[in-house]
Amino acid sequence: MQKLLEQLEEFFDSSNITSSYGELTLIVASEDIIGTCLKLRDKLEFDTLMDLCGVDYLTYGQSEWVGDASNSGYSRGRSAQGGEDRHQQRFAVVYHLLSVSKNYRIRVKAFVDEAEPIIKSVTDIWASADWYEREAFDLMGILFENHTDLRRILTDYGFVGHPLRKDFPMIGEVEMRYDEELGRVVYEKVSIEPNISVPKVIRK
């Protein structure tokens, strides 16, 4: 890992490289993603994109268990309170790269803004990014510029919303049933109550 770190520092500002649990993370500006990825692939032999995902930092560091405890026992549906987010931008796109030939791994992280969650697609650099980017778009609502086929992938045809966003409720927005009279399935507003069985507690 030390060797990789030295090589990385040749190409990137060392203040953007962090190391934890034996893993290196490189934080880049979202505009620089293509240049960074090309360097990583061509100069440092990261030949495989293992994983690509979106992260939503909306409720990062917020606990569900501060202030007054609800008295309705386990059926309480508490909303998150307190805490402040130290992340400047709401979304991050995280790339996990692997170099099969050199046996290195690196994580590349690029933050994107909530108002304009757009980042350039890396499909031309690694072909496997295709479906991963579709997934990040589907579940997180991050747009990938120059992706040729940015359709939803995991959710239903005609789904509305991005379910892995933190403001998307766990119970969903709609439910589906078969309507005898209409002779087809219909979507209705969800009828179940939100429920947190174990509240989130942050302990330092």
Next chain:
Amino acid sequence: MAEIRNYTLNFGPQHPAAHGVLRLILEIDGEVIERADPHIGLLHRGTEKLVESKPYNQSIGYMDRLDYVSMMCNEHAYVMAIETMLELEVPERAQYIRVMFDEITRILNHLMWLGTHALDVGAMSIFLYAFREREKLIDCYEAVSGSRMHATYYRPGGVYRDLPDKMPKYLKTDTRTDKEIEKMNENRQGSLLDFIDDFVKEFPRHIKQYDDLLTENRIWKQRLVNIGIVSVKRAKQLGFTGPMLRGSGVAWDLRKNQPYAVYDKLEFDIPIGATGDSYDRYLVRMEELRQSNKIIGQCVTWLKANPGSVMSDDKKVAPPKRADMKDDMESLIHHFKLFTEGYSLPEGEVYRAVEHPKGEFGIYLISDGANKPYRVKIRAPGFAHLASMNEMTKGHMLSDVVTIIGTQDIVFGEIDR
């Protein structure tokens, strides 16, 4: 002359050769595939979202339900990610048990793959033989965890409990004579380890049977050789891992290259293919069966000689013993805290991957210091493999699509999550 146009064919989602709920939109010219567009997500259960709402331990069960034919390997990646962040020491015996069950799982997975792949391609009987051996291994799952498939056996810090001293036996039934039952129970007289030991000794003979049925079989070769060739360069580009990458000739295996648990103490080889076609991947997986068997044998020997604890003694993570709770206030408190609130992970992020039977199965875990994960991303090997469907099937015949689905070893639990 009539104009010949491309034809669009809907394959699945209820087609038996689609291995679950794959819907393929195939654009075909005659019988030649022009374009394949897999529609996935029919088994999407929102695992990543659900995991965010539960304390860490309660999500182990979800991991079983990802790739539901290699349950314990999924758990392994998840508990490893948690252990890394907690900097938790796992007892060596637990590590050996994990490795043993990882390899049992690999055999389970490969037998399932072998049976269904051959069934799709037209060889019926192999399926029954593969499931005969699978049954014994599933019994091992049941003996340690009480569940035949979704074990929830691995825990952060070790495994739920030690291996049982007795292997459960078949009971008398009206449909079988006492003599038959006695014969069925012959290898179940000792402990679970004795039973597995017996399996390890018997299994090479069974692999030989599969080998005899398929490897030199003319029809099998006609259906597999030169189908779905992937070059090394493309395999890396497409994010292939596991037997899919090794079939193309890259000796890449996390158990060797980035060893976890106790794989560095065990002896085994990594088989690789030469041409990268479906037949090579078949040969690679067959050899993996033999290697896994070898690893299990080594684990059994070690486990028999080294009794000991199978759970970390960190009181904040490992539940206290029942007996201690009766007269020890502290144990009672630990128990209460652990089962109501769970434990908190320090703030940070980690990616941990295991060599899953299908490839690299990784868990990317982000914690904000709470008792629940902030974000969990599951890196499923099948997702990247299925994404290459279009490229792999292009120019092949319609019937080869079935071979390619088979060779990719698709399971929808992990792809759709």
